[in-house]
Amino acid sequence: MSKIKKDNVDLGDYKYGFSMPERSVRKTKTGLDAGVVSEISGIKKEPEWMLDFRLRSYEIFKSKPMPNWGADLSGIDFDAITYYLKATDKQSRSWEDLPQEIKDTYDRIGVPEAEKKFLAGVSAQYESEVVYESVNRELDRLGVIFCDMDTALVKYPELVKEYFGTLIPPQDNKFAALNSSVWSGGSFVYVPKGVEVKLPLQAYFRINAEAFGQFERTLIIADEGSYVHYIEGCTAPIYTTNSLHSAVVEIFVKKNARVRYTTVQNWSKNIYNLVTKRARAEENATMEWIDCNIGSGVTMKYPAVYLAGRGARGEVLSIAYAGAGQHQDAGAKMIHLAPDTTSRIVSKSISKDGGRTSYRGLIHIGSGAKNASSSVVCDALLLDEHSRSDTYPTMNIREESATIEHEATVEKIGEEKLFYLMSRGITKGDAEGLLVNGFIDPVVKEIPLEYSIELNRLINHEMQGSVG
Amino acid sequence: MLLKDISTQQETLYTLQENEQVIFFLLNRSGDITFDLSGPGSAAHIFAFFLGKDTDKETLRITQKHSARNTTSHASVKTALFGQSEFTYEGMIHIEKSGRGSKASQEGRALLASPNTKAFFRPSLEILPEDVECRHAATVSPLNQEAIYFLKSRGLTEQQAKRILIEGFFKYDIEKIKSLGVSTESILPLLEKTLIHTL
Numbered sequence: 035m036s037k038i039k040k041d042n043v044d045l046g047d048y049k050y051g052f053s054m055p056e057r058s059v060r061k062t063k064t065g066l067d068a069g070v071v072s073e074i075s076g077i078k079k080e081p082e083w084m085l086d087f088r089l090r091s092y093e094i095f096k097s098k099p100m101p102n103w104g105a106d107l108s109g110i111d112f113d114a115i116t117y118y119l120k121a122t123d124k125q126s127r128s129w130e131d132l133p134q135e136i137k138d139t140y141d142r143i144g145v146p147e148a149e150k151k152f153l154a155g156v157s158a159q160y161e162s163e164v165v166y167e168s169v170n171r172e173l174d175r176l177g178v179i180f181c182d183m184d185t186a187l188v189k190y191p192e193l194v195k196e197y198f199g200t201l202i203p204p205q206d207n208k209f210a211a212l213n214s215s216v217w218s219g220g221s222f223v224y225v226p227k228g229v230e231v232k233l234p235l236q237a238y239f240r241i242n243a244e245a246f247g248q249f250e251r252t253l254i255i256a257d258e259g260s261y262v263h264y265i266e267g268c269t270a271p272i273y274t275t276n277s278l279h280s281a282v283v284e285i286f287v288k289k290n291a292r293v294r295y296t297t298v299q300n301w302s303k304n305i306y307n308l309v310t311k312r313a314r315a316e317e318n319a320t321m322e323w324i325d326c327n328i329g330s331g332v333t334m335k336y337p338a339v340y341l342a343g344r345g346a347r348g349e350v351l352s353i354a355y356a357g358a359g360q361h362q363d364a365g366a367k368m369i370h371l372a373p374d375t376t377s378r379i380v381s382k383s384i385s386k387d388g389g390r391t392s393y394r395g396l397i398h399i400g401s402g403a404k405n406a407s408s409s410v411v412c413d414a415l416l417l418d419e420h421s422r423s424d425t426y427p428t429m430n431i432r433e434e435s436a437t438i439e440h441e442a443t444v445e446k447i448g449e450e451k452l453f454y455l456m457s458r459g460i461t462k463g464d465a466e467g468l469l470v471n472g473f474i475d476p477v478v479k480e481i482p483l484e485y486s487i488e489l490n491r492l493i494n495h496e497m498q499g500s501v502g
Numbered sequence: 503m504l505l506k507d508i509s510t511q512q513e514t515l516y517t518l519q520e521n522e523q524v525i526f527f528l529l530n531r532s533g534d535i536t537f538d539l540s541g542p543g544s545a546a547h548i549f550a551f552f553l554g555k556d557t558d559k560e561t562l563r564i565t566q567k568h569s570a571r572n573t574t575s576h577a578s579v580k581t582a583l584f585g586q587s588e589f590t591y592e593g594m595i596h597i598e599k600s601g602r603g604s605k606a607s608q609e610g611r612a613l614l615a616s617p618n619t620k621a622f623f624r625p626s627l628e629i630l631p632e633d634v635e636c637r638h639a640a641t642v643s644p645l646n647q648e649a650i651y652f653l654k655s656r657g658l659t660e661q662q663a664k665r666i667l668i669e670g671f672f673k674y675d676i677e678k679i680k681s682l683g684v685s686t687e688s689i690l691p692l693l694e695k696t697l698i699h700t701l
Contacts, residue, residue, distance in 0.1 A: 399642075401618075414629070416629065416632040416634075417632070418632055419599075419602075419631050419632040419633065421632065422628075422629065422630050423627070423629045424626070424627060424628045424629065425625075425626060425627040425638070426624070426626045427623075427624065427625060427626070427640070428622075428623070428624045429621070429622065429623040429624070429640060429642065430620075430622050431612070431614070431620065431621045431622070431623075431642045432620045433614075434614040434615075434616060434617045434618075434619060434644050435614075435644045436614070436642055436643075436644070437641075437642070437643050437644070438640065438641055438642040438643070439639075439640070439641050440623075440625070440638075440639060440640040440641070441637070441638070441639045441640075442625075442627065442637060442638045442639070443636065443637040444627060444629050444634065444635075444636040444637070445635065445636075446632045446633060446634070
């Protein structure tokens, strides 16, 4: 991306900041034009309708202005980005077959171990393409589909065509249009009627190349009465130039189904993370987003739930941490369109060392969404005087019988608590870590154990560095 | 503490000097108003009431700007909407770096008393210093139909029942004004008159 050096980016000892030599079997030129879009589609041997969709999206992308609200995006130079990079020719189903550098990368992130222990399926995306996929045999037997989006387009064209881009059309926003024109990789999940996937499905996203854009596209369809938990993790190496991650995630939760989508975003601080995530919940369906944003330089992400069927429920549990040079502009949107729908948003944000967290949220209760109810709690913790916290909630109520509660607090870390812990011989860094982990606990306890431990460690690690 | 009824005033900026403490009362006022706490130790207690009827469509934007240290501001915006009325409340608490040790809060509460009413709330916070206490809350709820039924079963008309419930909805703020040590004698008749007029 831009060659602008961000001198305030302290990359410290970010554990995933290592880089491997860039390898590519196919790579588009830097910058974007209709030729690049067609080339990506050509490499993937896509059907005509998808090429049309990409080209149409590219025109929309060009015509849309940059958002003039939220975080500062002036560091993005669309002409300096590589939009497609394929690191290996074939996708592996066995770990040993992966190229050495890629294998080493995932070994260091810890993918195979996690998989062995508790995952039903795992997919790993390296640059533009999914390079590794392993799916538990049990899933195949139940008829659950878990593969990358490109494979889905070849193997299940009808399903893809029916849902793809219907919940987040390219017109939605500039970055959704960009993703729609150059998307590559991402996950496709289909859970048949009544099937409960007991163990989580997992995807790892890794950006290795410099000045690169990763545009994965994920589509999850949970048919009536089914359940699935999908987890994604994200890391990238540290470069002085910025990279862009702009995903689109669409989720369809059918009658009585439940989907939980957990993100532990730990991109390095040179990544612009601009993601559009939206779910549609039908009658009595439940959609839960658990969204943890620890890394990236700039994040703008507002997972949304369209509560379209009677009795549907939406939840967003969100943690944002902003350290030096970071701006986390995160939040949630709940659109109530049917009677008896309920939603809950819990947002916990922490700013430290000059970091800035913003909560930006929307509660919309449409006319006719009788007895809808929504509750929002945003708590912000400011750890020093250089940091900043903002709250921008919007409530748009067009239904008399709705019940809405919104509450927000901003506070600093409790001096007495800190003093008490330190008087027991705990260092200031550890004491702050304890208090911050206590602060985010209501969200962390919803996350599978392996991830919550990782999250606690990340927070502790971030607390150690600076305080004297 | 001084009680100022600014319901019919045109000013859009109220600046508070050092240690100045004021209770602001706003009845059916709309438009943009900034309360600038520019003197250390100053405090603004803002109580806004809005009763919407027919096709009323109003917007109230309140900015609580803390530019001096140890300043306090609390805003409470209560609206009861009838007919097809719409009310928008956009609140902003902005605490400057120089506003250390400040306390600020904002509260928006809407009661939708008719089916075709709309409420739009945007209570925002922008906090720069660390040493502050800040909170906001917003609720939107319908008139309690069971309570109306109960009151009617005791012989009250629907009008009277609604009036009692809305007076109850406002009472919390009236009590709060009293607890700040000022008399509410001057404002109670105004509220009552407007309520009767709206119902």
